[in-house]
Amino acid sequence: MHRVITPSPFFRPLGVVLAVLAAALAGSARAQAEEPSSPPPQPAAPSSLDAPSGSAAEPATVITSYGELNVNRPISSAASTTADLRRFVLGLQHRFSPVMKFVAELEVEHAVSSAGDRGEVEVEQAFIERQLGPTWAARAGLILMPMGLLNEHHEPTVYYGVERNFVETAIVPSTWREGGVEIVGAFENGLTLQGGVSTSFDAQKWDAASTEGQDSPLGSIHQELQLARARDLGAFAALDWRGMPGLLIGGAAFVGGAGQGQSTGSTPVVALWDLHARWTPPRLDLSALYARGTISNTAALNTPRVGNPTLIPAAFDGWYLQAAYQAWTHGELALKPFVRFERFNTGRSYAELGPRLTPAARPTESVVTVGVNFDVSPEVVIKADYQRFDVDSSRSRVDLGLGWSF
């Protein structure tokens, strides 16, 4: 009697997809790395290292792109499995002069955008940057807010896991951008200072009938410079220190009005801050982040919304710890297993509305993510992970992803 061991039906389709992707994409890289004995007649450098061969001058305009294709397979519901071109981004950078340039990114989410589809077309960044000297630069336009580890560096090749972490999507509404002006100072002691004035949130956008505000309180009232109400502005500052190789310690804060002249009572004010650290000694990548947001004067906003499923929270927060290890490399190929533990609460507390009217605090969700990033090259990554949700276990899932950035 003998037993034939086969993959479980659950993992078979995902395993096939992963194996085909890995084999197809890694093949050419491996062939390059394993054939040193017969030197190629022409240089075969990574295209990203050197300027175009023979170019006498730096090109003024550069086209860039990043994107990701994700497959999500809930453990408890195979019928809910989705495959999605989560985002496809085209970037444009044009240098007007040695000291001034234009930077923009245009993003399509979910592949198709029309009146009958769920996709979106968004301008993610569009700003002018001018260098003011060796230390300072200024930006004006639609800018990414300097908050946390992910918001300004959100390409799939630079973070672990198929999906972005929950704390920096549910609490910090990545990719968070505002219209405004910003100054950036980079000092030789390792300090980087960013600060500025920007548009802010609009509390009147809160839809108490939907659950969007439970997923991301600030993500449901951000304006993204789409006819943004600009009666109330925000101010922001971020300070990072990278004075020791491999170490980053920093924090950021934002305070902005969210009434926009529409609220009848006191103007609600949004405050959001974070502390973060990342240590990347050889082969290791360790990170930790805590973020907390508050919205003041929500009682007056919530009173007419009582009875709806999602009232505006007074406080929301979350943190995560993450560890990754570069377990194997071969040429440009790199295998990086990782584990991340995060806890977040999008309704930590609510303003007092009176007996039986004040909502109870939401439960704090815990998510453990275990997975691997497989770098096919510095520009292309294949990812696989398992995410276990503690409170809402129906969300536990297996994810596969393909990402690129150049």
Place this chain on the structure above:
Amino acid sequence: MRWDRLRVPVAFTLVGPAALVSPAPVFAADYLTADQAQTLLFPDADRFETATLALDAATSAELQSRLGVAVKRSWELRLARHGDALLGAVAADDVIGKFERITFAVGIGTDGAVRGVEILSYRESHGQEVRLPAWRKQFVGKTAASRIEVGEEISNISGATLSCRHVTLGTRRIVAVVDALRARGALR
């Protein structure tokens, strides 16, 4: 008129344009000239001689295979001298950071060990932390036998991954080229 009604236009019309049109030195992203860099890398030198040296085709191909990057055959080196004694060589090169060119210089002593790395020009919006002295100091003492790779003997900088990786690759290439020239006695 109340300040409430003025603050938005004041903030955007004064702060933004003021920042964008304020005086800035020409080529503000150029931090050092090659002449300044060579003096920083070899402060004991009393003169520098420019020499154009060429790798033979086989050596260039061998380095390319080993390093996994293109290796041109002709290199312009600045030879640092004190009196008649050769102290080492300085090579400047360009790599692409994320989107734009980074110009850097590497000083290498006659023993083949890196004396230092200087960033001459940096124009990216992010990743300028490769200019930090503490990060560049990691290269000092490295030789062609070292593992000059991010994640091995060189630590990454969070938020500047591509700039770190490419400056490191570029430095590794210069170290290998100068080592090959030393081996055949071309540095005199």
